[in-house]
Each structure stands twice: as C-alpha cells, then as structure tokens.
Amino acid sequence: MNQITTIKLNAPYLIFLGEVTDAMSAKTGAGLVQWCPEKVAGQLRTHADSVDLGVPDMTVEQAVAAGAKSLVIGVALVGGEINRQWAEIINQAAASGLDIVSGLHTPLGDVPGLVETAANSGIRLINVRRAPENLPVGNGKKRSGKRVLMVGTDCAVGKKYTALALTKALNEAGVQATFRATGQTGMMIAGEGIPIDSVKSDFISGAAELISPGNDTAHWDVIEGQGSLFNPSYAGVSLGLLHGSQPDAIVLCHDASRQIVSSCADYVLPAIDECIDLHLRCARLTNPAVICIGVSVNTSGLPADQRDTYLHELSLKIGLPCVDPLVEECELLVQQLNQLNSV
C-alpha cells in the first residue's frame, strides 16, 4: 500500500493567465507572486493586454528551459470553467513535461485530449479542489512540534491571509515556521496540502492530522483555517480541522464589517468572546493546553479613522492583542507564540 500523503506540487511554476484582463479574475496568480515568488518562474499571457503580474513573460518552451515543473492555472472565470480555447496551450505544456495544476471546478480530465497527453508524457494532472483518496481516519495521537490554527467568526474573513502573514513574520523573526494549506489557493502557495472541504466527512480530522505532521519541538505549523463553528453550513469542516490540528494556539479571524453569516442570511455573526470560548472548549479535546493568542481583524470595511479605535477597544474588551495584518505587522502575535515556545 502506498504511503498516504498530502497533495504535493512541483515548483517552479509557469502561471497561466490566458486572455484575462481583470485583476480579480487573476487573484490566484497574484497570490502566488505575493506569497511564494521563489516558486514562480514566469507568466504565460496569450494577449498583450492580459493581466500582468510583473514576472517574466514566458512561452511553454522558455519555461521548460528555465526549469519550470508545473503549469498552474492562475485565473478563475465566472463559473469556474476551463476555457476550451486554453486546451491547446495546456496540452502543449503537458506534452513538454509540465505537471498541470488547476483549482477550477472543471476537472482537468475534461480538457480535450489532456488525459492522453498526460499519459504519453508521464506528467500529473492535479485538481487541487479534489481530496486524495484513501485518507486515514483521525487517530487523535499527540504529535511533536507546535501548531497555531486560524479560526473564524465566518468564512472568508482573512484566515488564509493571516496565516501567510504570520508565517512570514515568524520566519523573519528567526522562528522555524511553515504555512500549512487546507484550501486550493493555499495549496498552490505552500506547494502541498489537502482541500479539506472536499474530504469525505469521516476523514476530516484524519486529513488535518496529515496536513500538519510531527515536527521539531520548536517548529510552528501555521495552519490555514476553514469556516467557523458558528457557520451552519460549514461548521463540521471547522470542527474536524480543529480536532485534527491539535493546536497549541488559535488566532480568531474576523471581518469588522461583517454582520451576517456569509452563507446564511438568517444568522448574525457570533460575539468575538463567545466565538473564542467555543473554539477553545472544542479544541481542548485534542490539546488541553490550547490558548487563544489574539484576534486578526480585516478592518478594510471601516472608515480609515475608525480602525485603530476599533482594534484598541476590542483588545481592551477581550484582553488579547487585536491586529489587522493588512495594515500592520503580526509582531504582537509573534510575541505571543514566542512566549509559548519558551514555556
């Protein structure tokens, strides 16, 4: 039986942008350039006015010559489809020996000719939305190393961004730390991971255990969170991830302008202190020593002159550091984790 692992991607990447002209549709590619520039060989644009990520333009041949290992679809069209006009270039990349990596809804196997091309050239077609088969059931066994998990008052409140910013800040402070991805864009940035929301529900915590394996005692895994225990659509994902991650620390992520649960219009967002309390209570099952080290708030929806006041008042109310990693460093969170490391 093969060893079961996370999905692992081969860098460097050639980022495919096609004919897309709006920056929003190219945010996957932009995220790669922002968070893992060392993995990016270049970009492939099919038109002169395609989005420009500021990295070298390359043809497939040039990328292969430069050592690229994967063509990563860096754009998402409305509906998540793979444009059939892209099929020729994707087939060419596969024939040239590049793995093809996609986070779109359309499976790569649906791209005309691509399955045959991949079989002939021996490259992998990697749909990062799809969980690996044969994941283990969670066993709850204590692992070495330290873990901090992003949790949230809702979906899409900045958990991935916070995890990436905190990992960067830890590394800059000389702390061993690795970003651990649980969603498709995070996986492309990390170069590995499991899309935990597509795992069969019996295996959520087992997948989470694989995502942050045992490590050096002083090493921090900084784990991308998903959903919220207070989101009636996705709380099961959040709880399995919380248990399997066995976090020593959690960071609560919140969007200051969010009032209503994103997927459920009948539900108001939980209070910050209540949300921290329930996440800690549940997390204690697999790590009785877990603490919350702070709140990461996306304040971009507030008037600029109210942001500092909001963070300061929230911090006084709950007695924890509250930061917006988009506008300041994660220094306060790094300090908290360093205190845990010295225990």
Added chain:
Amino acid sequence: MNQITTIKLNAPYLIFLGEVTDAMSAKTGAGLVQWCPEKVAGQLRTHADSVDLGVPDMTVEQAVAAGAKSLVIGVALVGGEINRQWAEIINQAAASGLDIVSGLHTPLGDVPGLVETAANSGIRLINVRRAPENLPVGNGKKRSGKRVLMVGTDCAVGKKYTALALTKALNEAGVQATFRATGQTGMMIAGEGIPIDSVKSDFISGAAELISPGNDTAHWDVIEGQGSLFNPSYAGVSLGLLHGSQPDAIVLCHDASRQIVSSCADYVLPAIDECIDLHLRCARLTNPAVICIGVSVNTSGLPADQRDTYLHELSLKIGLPCVDPLVEECELLVQQLNQLNSV
C-alpha cells in the same frame, strides 16, 4: 437540473444471505426483519444451513412473482467484500428487474457483468455507502415539523437502535413520527436516507437538511445520529449533522461499559453532563429552543443486578430520564416529546 433528494430504495426486499452461517454476519438482514418486516418479501439462501431469518425462502423468480422490487445484500463478510460466487445470482436478480442494494465496501459496479445487466434491464445499482452527488450546502433555514436527534458519548453506543425504538414507541402512542436514516443499515430499514459520513465535508449540514425535510407541525422526525462531538475522529460529522438537523430535542446515547473512545485509545469518554452540555450549546446555533429529553443507555455490559441502579443514579445525577431501550420501553422519552408537542 434534477431535484436533489436522498437515496430512495424500492420495497419489498428479497434479502440475500448466500451461504453465510453465522448470525453476526447476517445482522443487516436480521435488522430488516426486526425493524421493517413490512418491507421484507423473503430471503434467498444458497445452502441448507445458511442463516435463517424466519421469513419465506424464495428464489429470484418467486420473489419477482411476489412483487419484490429490490435484492438487498443482507450479509457482510470480513473485509466487506462481495463474494464473487454471488455474482451469478446478483446478475440474475438484476436481469429479472430487481434493483440491487448493497452496503458493502466493494462497489456493485465491480461485480462481473453487473453494470451491463443493469443497463439492459433498466434497474438501479444502489451502493448505500455512497453519498449522492450534487448535495446542497446547508442554508440553516428553519423548517416546519419537529425533530429529535440521537447524539452520543461515542460511536456505536446505540444511536440507531434508540432512534428505531423511539420511532416505534411514538407510532404506537399515536404520534406521527418517522425514523430518518444517516447510515447504511438505517437507510435500508427506512427505505431512504443519506450515508452522512461519506458526504464531502462541505455538504454535511446540507445533507442533514435533506434527510429531515419540512413536515406537519406535530410530526416528529427521529434522526439517527453519528459519532460524537467528543470523538476526535468523527466529531465533524456529528456537528454538521447536529446543525443541519435543527433538533428541537436530543437524546444522549451511551454504553455503560465503555470507558475509552472506540477509535482513539488515548481518549477517555466524556462525562454525561458535559457531553449533553456541549451538544446543546452547539445545537442552539440552529435551534435556540433545543433541550435534552433524556439518556439512552446500553446497559448490556453491566451485571444484570446493577442495571436498574445505574439508570436510577444517573437519572438523579443529571435530572433527566435514563432508559435502556433494549430492556424496557421508551415510554419516558415519548412522554417528554409529547410535552414538547403540547407547548
């Protein structure tokens, strides 16, 4: 787009028992005879000493003549495989117009010739371990009707049994009530359901919402539970099911002889009151009025002369009715639900 529903089975059933001689391996078939005798046309045994469920022996031809609609595999061999020697009879049943229903690990599509036979005769191959595709995301919207969900201190503590016994007791008391299945054996008994542990984790609560749809105001859905919020392997399933079920009431199920979590040897079982408290706290997200109406205890692992004392002392300690549905009626639980109905 087709309407998305639970998996629906066609009764009456012909229960296939093959050459199996031990009762434990035939417990799926025995459960059908115990809990839904009205759905059972007969049994198909291939040897004189095969397990006998006490229902009429029938060939495929006799079952079809008697109006049977499905051949249900009523046995499970070690490893969950489908015996290749069964292929001939299963193909014959499919060719004769019976749907084939299996809860085994081996998909029915792997039975030699069966996919072709099914295509030719137009019958369905139903793997009740496999969740339907295209399930919806949970929306958290309040539904009409009343719901009681079995929750547990662990897996395999009697949640299905309690739900079935409670449904029967409610019906006998003249209360409209329907057993709602979330696992494979329960689905065969109910004739429909979704195997919630095989649903992709983004869709757990959405599947739970489908399992117990809106109903008459006085009608009770009695929902089979799965896992436990205190089981580090499966708590995600339990939370999604809890949220999507929107229960008005929960019954905590427990095995009096269980000390350690079944799938995780490092974990002791939670205290009963703590377990009720966390399940209620989480359940309030989608139904703020939820209450716990009692505890269902499997006392079969206790000495016979200690069972009453155990139930009595537990009941005094937590202030709720505690019953063992294997040895007594569910009358106390029925009374609790009737009180809720009169509110």
